[in-house]
Amino acid sequence: MSTSDGNIESILHEDRSFDPMPSKGAPWHIGSLDEYKELYARSIEDPAAYWSQAAEQMHWYNHWRSVVSYEAPDAKWFVGGTTNLCYNCVDRHVKDGFGDQVGIVWEGEPVGDNGPEILRLTYADLQRETAKFANVLLAHGVRRGDVVTIYMGMIPELAIAVLACARIGAVHSVIFGGFSAQAIADRIEDANSKIVITCDGAWRRGSVVPLKDNVDEALELVGEGKVKTVIARQRCMNGIGWTEGRDHWWHDVMQDAIEDCPCVPLDSEEMSFLLYTSGSTGKPKGIQHTVGGYMVYTATTSKFAFNLVPDADQMYWCTADIGWITGHSYILYGIMPNRVPTLMYEGAPNHPEPDRFWDIVERHKITQFYTAPTAIRAFMKWGDEHPKKHDLSSLQVLGTVGEPINPEAWMWYHNVIGGGECPIVDTYWQTETGGHMITPLPGATPTKPGSCTQPFFGIDAAVVDADGNEVGANEGGLLVVRKPWPGMLRGVYGDRDRFVDTYWSTVKIDGKPVYTAGDGARRDDDGYFWIMGRIDDVINVSGHRLGTMEVESAMVAHASIVEAAVVGMPHEIKGTGIAVFCSLATGFTASDDLRSELREHIAKEIGAIAKPDMIRFTDALPKTRSGKIMRRLLRSIAAGELEVNQDTSTLEDFSVVAKLQESGES
Ligand code: WTA
Numbered sequence: 001m002s003t004s005d006g007n008i009e010s011i012l013h014e015d016r017s018f019d020p021m022p023s024k025g026a027p028w029h030i031g032s033l034d035e036y037k038e039l040y041a042r043s044i045e046d047p048a049a050y051w052s053q054a055a056e057q058m059h060w061y062n063h064w065r066s067v068v069s070y071e072a073p074d075a076k077w078f079v080g081g082t083t084n085l086c087y088n089c090v091d092r093h094v095k096d097g098f099g100d101q102v103g104i105v106w107e108g109e110p111v112g113d114n115g116p117e118i119l120r121l122t123y124a125d126l127q128r129e130t131a132k133f134a135n136v137l138l139a140h141g142v143r144r145g146d147v148v149t150i151y152m153g154m155i156p157e158l159a160i161a162v163l164a165c166a167r168i169g170a171v172h173s174v175i176f177g178g179f180s181a182q183a184i185a186d187r188i189e190d191a192n193s194k195i196v197i198t199c200d201g202a203w204r205r206g207s208v209v210p211l212k213d214n215v216d217e218a219l220e221l222v223g224e225g226k227v228k229t230v231i232a233r234q235r236c237m238n239g240i241g242w243t244e245g246r247d248h249w250w251h252d253v254m255q256d257a258i259e260d261c262p263c264v265p266l267d268s269e270e271m272s273f274l275l276y277t278s279g280s281t282g283k284p285k286g287i288q289h290t291v292g293g294y295m296v297y298t299a300t301t302s303k304f305a306f307n308l309v310p311d312a313d314q315m316y317w318c319t320a321d322i323g324w325i326t327g328h329s330y331i332l333y334g335i336m337p338n339r340v341p342t343l344m345y346e347g348a349p350n351h352p353e354p355d356r357f358w359d360i361v362e363r364h365k366i367t368q369f370y371t372a373p374t375a376i377r378a379f380m381k382w383g384d385e386h387p388k389k390h391d392l393s394s395l396q397v398l399g400t401v402g403e404p405i406n407p408e409a410w411m412w413y414h415n416v417i418g419g420g421e422c423p424i425v426d427t428y429w430q431t432e433t434g435g436h437m438i439t440p441l442p443g444a445t446p447t448k449p450g451s452c453t454q455p456f457f458g459i460d461a462a463v464v465d466a467d468g469n470e471v472g473a474n475e476g477g478l479l480v481v482r483k484p485w486p487g488m489l490r491g492v493y494g495d496r497d498r499f500v501d502t503y504w505s506t507v508k509i510d511g512k513p514v515y516t517a518g519d520g521a522r523r524d525d526d527g528y529f530w531i532m533g534r535i536d537d538v539i540n541v542s543g544h545r546l547g548t549m550e551v552e553s554a555m556v557a558h559a560s561i562v563e564a565a566v567v568g569m570p571h572e573i574k575g576t577g578i579a580v581f582c583s584l585a586t587g588f589t590a591s592d593d594l595r596s597e598l599r600e601h602i603a604k605e606i607g608a609i610a611k612p613d614m615i616r617f618t619d620a621l622p623k624t625r626s627g628k629i630m631r632r633l634l635r636s637i638a639a640g641e642l643e644v645n646q647d648t649s650t651l652e653d654f655s656v657v658a659k660l661q662e663s664g665e666s
Contacts, residue, residue: 024421025367025396028443029304036444036454043457044483050458051077051486054300055292058083058337059092061265064292068484072513073504075484076269077293084263085272085295086166089336090126091263099124102341105315106156107360109203109347119156126163132257133157133164139257140195140229144169144264147193147274149227151175151184151215153202154346157233157250158322159332161197165273166291169266173274173286176323177202177209179607181217186283187276188222191493195229201236205348212240268292274493275325277431278547279502280537286493287325287431294434297487298334301435301456305425306368306397307442310339315394317343318370319357324544325431326401329487330370334435340368349375355386362390369417370399374542376409377573384416392417397442399425402543403575404531410449428452428531430517431545432503434487437461437517438529451528458485461529463521468509471522476532479521480507480514488515539568539576544609546578551612554605555580558598560588565621565629569614569638577613579638581654583620590617614638622658630658 030036043050048067055064055078064081090103103126108117121129142148148170152158158174165172173191175184188196198215201208212232219227232240233250266272272291276284302308306316316335320326322344335342343364349357357379361369379387398418405413405426414424423442429435438461440446440453447453455461460483462470471477481488492499504513520532534540537548548566555564564582571577580598584590595615602610616637622630636642637654644652 023443025307025423025442028307028441029309030441030444033444033446036441040455040457044460047458047483047485051296055081055296055486058088058296058299060292064268068486070484072484073500073515075293075488075490077290077484077486078268078296081268081292082265083268083292083295084166084169084266085291085333086130086163087263088295088299089163089166089333090123090130092337093123093339094127098339099127101339103336103339104156104159105341105343105364107343107345107364108155109345109351110206111352121156126160128259129160130163130167131259131261132254133160134167134261135257136231136253137164137170137195138168138261139253140231142168142170142195144266145171145271146195147171147173147191149173149175149184149188149191149193149196151177151179151196151198151211152233153177153199153204153209153211153235154321154344155199155202155233155235156344157199159344162273162322162328162332167261167263169264169270169291171271171273173276174323174328175276176321176607177204177211178321178323178609180604181214181221182605183284183607184214184218185221187286188218188227190276190283190286191274194227195231196227197231197233199233199235200240201238203236203347205351208236208238210238210240216241216243266291269490271490273328275328275431277325278538278545278550279498280547281549282498282547284547284550285495285498285502287489288491288493289434289487290490293486293488295333295337297485298329298435299337301439301487302330302334303338304441304456305427305436305439306335306370306399308335308338308340308368312340313365314340314367314396315343315364316340316368316370317345317360317364317366318399319345319349319375320370320372320401325434326370329435330401349378350382353386354379354382355389358387358390358392361392361395365394367394368397368399369395370401372402372543373400373405373409374403374574376400376405376413377575379417380409380412381573387416392419395419395422397425398422399427401427401429403540404533405450407449414449423447426450426452428529432489433481433485433517434489437481437485438531448524448528451524451530453528455529458483463523463529464507464509466507468507468514473525473527474522476520476522478507478535479517479519479529479531480509481517482509482514484515539566539578541568541571541576541578541609542574546606546610550606551578551580551602551610554602554610555582555598557605558601560585560594561598563621565631565634566612567631567635567638569635571613574613578610579614579616579634580612581616581618581621581634581637583618616652618652618654620655622654633658 062082064078104121106119274286427436427439438452463477506516551566568576569579
């Protein structure tokens with residue numbers, strides 16, 4: 001990351017021994033760096049031994065015959081074993097006598113006279129509700145392996161719907177509530193899904209997001225009759241359209257549902273869910289995850305990275321939305337098997353006031369708090385007075401995820417939120433990896449602000465050149481993972497070529513392909529990893545992945561645009577913002593009105609997260625002699641490194657800069 005690299009360097013060199021190693025959350029699962037190193041070395045020497053011992057912590061109906069079989073790019077974990085994710089998150093705790101313990105705490109966004117609405121669901125409640133909803137799914141024709149689309153706000157029924165799918169082996173495809181009708185339609189079509197679970201609306205910063213309307217619009221795009229069933233949970237009581245025969249209220253279908261529906265023993269390698277994520281080319285791809293490997297991987301990483309301990313008065317909170325992988329793995333699937341309550345918050349961090357998160361931390365005595373650098377930067381901007389109003393002394397471990405954290409934000413998080421006493425786990429991972437790949441372990445790994453530090457057990461991460469040779473200390477290279485791990489993706493839904501091309505074609509070692517993450521990285525003299533950002537055409541906006549091609553094709557779908565190029569630009573809060581350079585069709589004039597119209601158009605095509613931060617109109621895009629758009633030049637212009645006359649009333653002419661650049665380059 002060019003934005004933070006300078007800072008990282010100075011902190012590294014000025015204070016190389018920075019190591020808070022706080023002790024507030026002790027005892028730690030891993031007590032020292034030496035213990036980590038020894039365990040790590042053993043896990044890499046014999047991954048099967050490490051992972052079979054980890055898998056023994058879970059419930060299996062049938063034990064696996066072999067731990068792993070691997071022929072790159074295809075891995076199978078816990079081969080022949082049968083298990084169930086919902087059983088391990090919920091039923092198992094009931095069976096063990098913990099039915100009365102709280103599994104999920106939920107807090108709604110609106111704050112009434114008596115405070116916000118809070119629900120505490122015990123494992124027994126969750127067993128009953130997931131069984132009932134599983135029966136509803138079965139009654140509507142859902143069978144093992146069918147894809148159930150879920151597009152809901154952050155309400156308890158979202159967790160119940162997800163876990164109900166897991167109960168019966170239906171494959172869920174959760175779509176983030178911020179995505180548009182077009183994005184929903186694309187995902188429903190790609191997965192050939194026949195059923196959608198949604199809500200009338202979702203609360204966001206005091207307003208209603210019309211989820212059911214978006215679903216209705218999406219289903220029109222998909223074509224009549226393709227989706228047979230829509231089940232909607234009432235939440236905001238906003239008026240919605242209704243298609244008789246297809247649409248059902250959640251409360252109606254649940255009313256008579258039977259409370260008994262045993263978890264189905266599923267093959268370890270069966271697909272548990274699809275989650276769509278952006279790539280360099282084309283439409284978002286459906287990343288496929290499994291039952292057994294994903295379960296073992298998320299539960300194990302959760303336990304060690306967050307130091308989860310049952311019956312230790314812990315209250316864990318991850319602020320992500322379940323629509324992203326972070327919510328899948330670290331609100332639900334990884335946390336719940338550890339029998340530590342997980343908090344789900346419905347709304348925005350600044351509603352009704354900018355101290356909402358700290359108010360939640362104080363009231364619920366949060367012990368582990370997991371959020372994104374973009375949120376931390378926003379909190380910094382809103383001012384220290386908001387967290388300072390609250391007692392945050394319950395906090396033990398602080399986590400971040402989604403993008404590189406700039407050292408300034410790291411220090412603020414450490415001092416202002418953690419009171420200088422909580423370890424920070426900067427967890428590097430991806431939708432594709434299922435769970436954490438490179439992360440400090442609290443209490444064991446000395447941290448350096450801006451570095452995700454060391455690989456998790458069993459993760460053979462390396463920084464290599466194009467030939468697969470490890471590069472030297474402090475040299476940049478490609479981040480690869482040389483051995484398989486249980487949580488790895490097993491495919492891109494319906495597109496084997498894309499799976500192979502994207503992840504397994506860039507680097508070979510000893511003639512065999514290795515997993516290439518798509519990120520640039522370097523290791524310092526201590527072997528610590530520093531993620532340097534994406535090396536493909538993916539940009540990371542507020543920790544959310546977007547393909548520049550996705551935004552470009554949405555732009556040219558607008559009548560006024562002939563050609564568009566999208567690049568990332570530094571952004572104070574989002575980390576990376578979206579800059580669009582585009583040329584207009586004849587008859588259209590550059591104006592601020594057109595800019596606003598285009599921003600709304602993008603929100604409609606993809607979602608509000610993809611709204612450009614800057615739109616610049618030009619006669620023609622700067623191209624090389626061979627006709628390639630000069631993206632590096634556009635990035636410099638967007639970053640303000642190159643001065644170009646910017647007059648909104650006329651079209652900009654980048655050709656002059658382009659020519660200068662090209663002649664300078666050759
Ligand atoms: C980036 C989110 C630096 C990276 C879990 C990766 C990070 C992409 C970090 C995956 C981190 C995630 N430090 N960069 N701690 N965590 N990234 O699939 O570029 O939404 O490839 O998964 O986010 O984003 P995704």
